[in-house]
Amino acid sequence: MSSPHQSVPPAKSSHTPESGSATGSAPEASEPKQTAQVIRITQMAYLGVLVLLFCVFFAFVGWPIALWWLLLIPVAAAVWIARTRTTVSEDGLELRTVFGSRHLDWAQIAGVSIPKRGFVRARLTDDTEVKLPAVSYDRLRDLIRAANGRIPDLFAAEAAAREAEYEAREAEAKKSETEAPAAETEAQDSDS
Structure with a gap:
């Protein structure tokens, strides 16, 4: 008698590599290892964006028709943080600004x-x-x-x-x- 919780081996899957195939195996030594390291502005900078948004929001609430453009400052700061980076790879340096x-x-x-x-x-x-x-x-x-x-x-x-x-x-x-x-x-x- 078998239990409903008994372990059963899985059926043959199309994702299972056949013996002797290269699928799922470690890369060969002849293949160059392509790694790139991305250096970005720290994600803690978004905390500064929130503080800036908080400060600008009070001025916006006081006179929204004339000071709506102040809300663009925190958005611009967030875009700057998200886009600014230097990527170091085997080919060289990729520099990205806003x-x-x-x-x-x-x-x-x-x-x-x-x-x-x-x-x-x-x-x-x-x-x-x-x-x-x-x-x-x-x-x-x-x-x-x-x-x-x-x-x-x-x-x-x-x-x-x-x-x-x-x-x-x-x-x-x-x-x-x-x-x-x-x-x-x-x-x-x-x-x-």
Whole structure:
């Protein structure tokens, strides 16, 4: 006697791969792995849009016929957050802003520069600079990691320089420690 809850193996399905077929198997090693990382403005920025909408709404309620256009400001901010992004792929960088987009091949990029304010800039081989939308200083590590060595790791170079400076200071301190006792013994010998 069988139970209604008894497990029954499924019938042969058209979605089940046949033995020896490539359906459902891992990709072959010869196929290149195409991954793209998208760097966007954080989704927490929409919270700022809600605060802006709240502030603008009170002015709109006071005089709706003349101040209806104030409601467009939060909408424009939301569109800016949704569209602004930098996509890093094997082909290069795809830069998207509210009103346009641009593709940069890796061969065009000579390096990056970090301004005091605003987004990181890509320095091109023709000595021009292009803003990288949504890539601020705090997202620079994501860009460097996604570039797979095509953009030099600025943080590793800075850490190596700091380490070299620290080692040089330690070596100088040890040298001065060994010279100090020798100078004291010479001074004592000359006094006698």
